[in-house]
Amino acid sequence: MRYAREQVRRIDPADWAALWGAYATLDVRGKLAHFPGPTLVLAGAAEVSATPESTTGLAGAISGATYRELPGTPHMQTLERPELVAQALGEFLSRG
Secondary structure, eight states: OHHHHHHHHHSOHHHHHHHHHHHHHOOOGGGGGGOOSOOEEEEETTOSSSOHHHHHHHHHHSTTOEEEEETTOOSOHHHHOHHHHHHHHHHHHHTO
8 A cells, every 4th residue: 555655646736637637538338348258347335436336337338247346445456455356356267
């Protein structure tokens, strides 16, 4: 967490604003139907920017995608709840 926090603190505010402005106009939903599988879509139950509601829509647009919501997990899943991410990936990959 210390590394991620330090990286966020180093970002120029103008660059950060430009990044979020670009995200606001990004729409890839029309391309998701052709996304190759298998696909695991993970959502953090405590996520506030890419909410579980929006993530279920993403998963629903990908043919055959598996959706998994991680309890108590915020935005930086791999940093803040790596054990839940590893468990979800392990279960997904073991299904082959």
